[in-house]
Amino acid sequence: MTRQRRAILDELRSSSSHPTAQEVYAGVRKKLPRISLGTVYRNLDTMAERGLIRKLEVGGSQKRFDGETSKHHHVRCTECNRVDDVEMDRDSGLQRFLCDTAGYDVVSYHVEFLGLCPRCREADEQ
Amino acid sequence: MTRQRRAILDELRSSSSHPTAQEVYAGVRKKLPRISLGTVYRNLDTMAERGLIRKLEVGGSQKRFDGETSKHHHVRCTECNRVDDVEMDRDSGLQRFLCDTAGYDVVSYHVEFLGLCPRCREADEQ
DNA sequence: CCCGCATATGGGAACTGTTCCCACTTATAA
DNA sequence: TTATAAGTGGGAACAGTTCCCATATGCGGG
Numbered sequence: 001m002t003r004q005r006r007a008i009l010d011e012l013r014s015s016s017s018h019p020t021a022q023e024v025y026a027g028v029r030k031k032l033p034r035i036s037l038g039t040v041y042r043n044l045d046t047m048a049e050r051g052l053i054r055k056l057e058v059g060g061s062q063k064r065f066d067g068e069t070s071k072h073h074h075v076r077c078t079e080c081n082r083v084d085d086v087e088m089d090r091d092s093g094l095q096r097f098l099c100d101t102a103g104y105d106v107v108s109y110h111v112e113f114l115g116l117c118p119r120c121r122e123a124d125e126q
Numbered sequence: 127m128t129r130q131r132r133a134i135l136d137e138l139r140s141s142s143s144h145p146t147a148q149e150v151y152a153g154v155r156k157k158l159p160r161i162s163l164g165t166v167y168r169n170l171d172t173m174a175e176r177g178l179i180r181k182l183e184v185g186g187s188q189k190r191f192d193g194e195t196s197k198h199h200h201v202r203c204t205e206c207n208r209v210d211d212v213e214m215d216r217d218s219g220l221q222r223f224l225c226d227t228a229g230y231d232v233v234s235y236h237v238e239f240l241g242l243c244p245r246c247r248e249a250d251e252q
Numbered sequence: 253c254c255c256g257c258a259t260a261t262g263g264g265a266a267c268t269g270t271t272c273c274c275a276c277t278t279a280t281a282a
Numbered sequence: 283t284t285a286t287a288a289g290t291g292g293g294a295a296c297a298g299t300t301c302c303c304a305t306a307t308g309c310g311g312g
Contacts, residue, residue, distance in 0.1 A: 002260060002308070021299080036262040041299065043260090057185035057238065061270085062298065075230045084228040102210040104201045106241035112183065115232035128279070128289060147270080162291040167270065169289090187299085188269065 005043045007031050012053055012067035018074070018083040020062040058083060058112050073110060077117035079124075086113060131169045133157050138179055138193035144200070144209040146188040184209060184238050199236060203243035205250075212239060 011027045012019070019027070025040045044065055048055040054066040058074060060081050073086040088111075116124065137153045138145070145153070151166045170191055174181040180192040184200060186207050199212040214237075242250065 004261070022297095034262075036264090038263080038300080038302095039261055045300095057240070059183035059185070075228055075232065077230070078233070084230070086228065102201055102212065103244040104203070104210070104239070104241040105247050106201065106239050107204070108241075109237060109239040111235060111237050113230070113232050113235040114183070115230040115234075118229040121231050130290070160291075162293090164271080164273095164292075165290055171271095 004028075004032060004035050004039050005047070007035070008040060008043045009047065009052065009067070012065055015067065016085075018056060018064045018066050020064055022062070024065065056083070057110050073112065075113040075115060075117075077120055078114050079116060079120040082117050082119075084117070086111075130154075130158060130161055130165050131173070133161070134166060134169045135173065135178065135193070138191055141193065142211075144182060144190045144192050146190055148188070150191065182209070183236050199238065201239040201241060201243075203246055204240050205242060205246040208243050208245075210243070212237075 007028045008024060011024055015027070017023075021037075021041055021044055024044065025035070025037050028035055028040065044053070044055070047053045048065070051069060054069050056064040056066055056074065058064060058076055060076065062081075064083055068085075073088055074083050075086055076083050133154045134150060137150055141153070143149075147163075147167055147170055150170065151161070151163050154161055154166065170179070170181070173179045174191070177195060180195050182190040182192055182200065184190060184202055186202065188207075190209055194211075199214050200209050201212055202209045
């Protein structure tokens with residue numbers, strides 16, 4: 001656990017905004033100005049593999065990361081791509097489909113809601 | 127409706143594999159060898175905007191397209207990124223969450239299942 | 253406390269998927 | 283036809299990410 005990895009983890013855990021790698025990089029640079037972008041990507045990947053953090057499977061052109069590893073779903077703003085959490089019980093109705101779908105060995109699923117976040121809705125109304 | 131656009135639409139409609147832009151390009155080139163990749167991207171985007179086709183909001187590094195515009199969900203193989211359809215009733219339980227979630231104006235949602243497709247499962251077992 | 257070594261880092265080059273630009277062509281309607 | 287709005291091909295430019303490698307660092311054993 002290097003200084004850099006620690007800083008990246010702290011940054012992610014203290015953020016509630018599901019940042020992209022570039023946003024994590026920008027944040028961590030305030031404490032470690034010489035950290036490289038490659039290091040940020042490398043650590044985000046290895047920590048995600050080890051289950052310390054979560055790499056979100058959402059649409060959009062950039063990957064997003066989450067310091068909260070418990071299972072939950074997301075809303076993404078179709079305009080600014082901001083991602084927020086959705087509180088929601090595990091839907092047991094969905095689980096029924098996990099076993100026998102197109103011959104797949106289904107191991108998980110995720111739900112993404114799409115809509116306008118409060119900021120963008122307000123901006124649109126003006 | 128140009129020759130090129132027609133060919134792209136035909137290619138998509140005759141495929142059940144949710145191809146990426148590059149795969150569509152490869153397919154269309156059999157009929158129109160001089161078509162450019164830019165034209166494929168341009169037409170996929172405009173047809174998606176006009177609702178002729180669908181741009182899938184799935185994870186993975188490449189966008190995928192679907193000639194079938196009716197609402198349905200998807201399974202993606204975690205190994206080869208192949209995408210298949212999931213037959214599933216609209217889950218009215220989920221609809222309840224659409225109105226008041228984190229202040230968002232939610233307009234849609236999608237579900238993506240993740241797992242191993244038959245081919246990859248078989249390959250893994252060997 | 254220091255050594256050795258596996259592992260990580262910084263910097264930049266390379267890669268992949270996508271978008272953009274522009275001179276030229278084509279579809280469409282008058 | 284011809285005018286013109288829209289689309290095309292080719293390639294350059296971009297953004298996000300991964301890779302490479304010489305150097306540096308964390309860490310367990312002596």
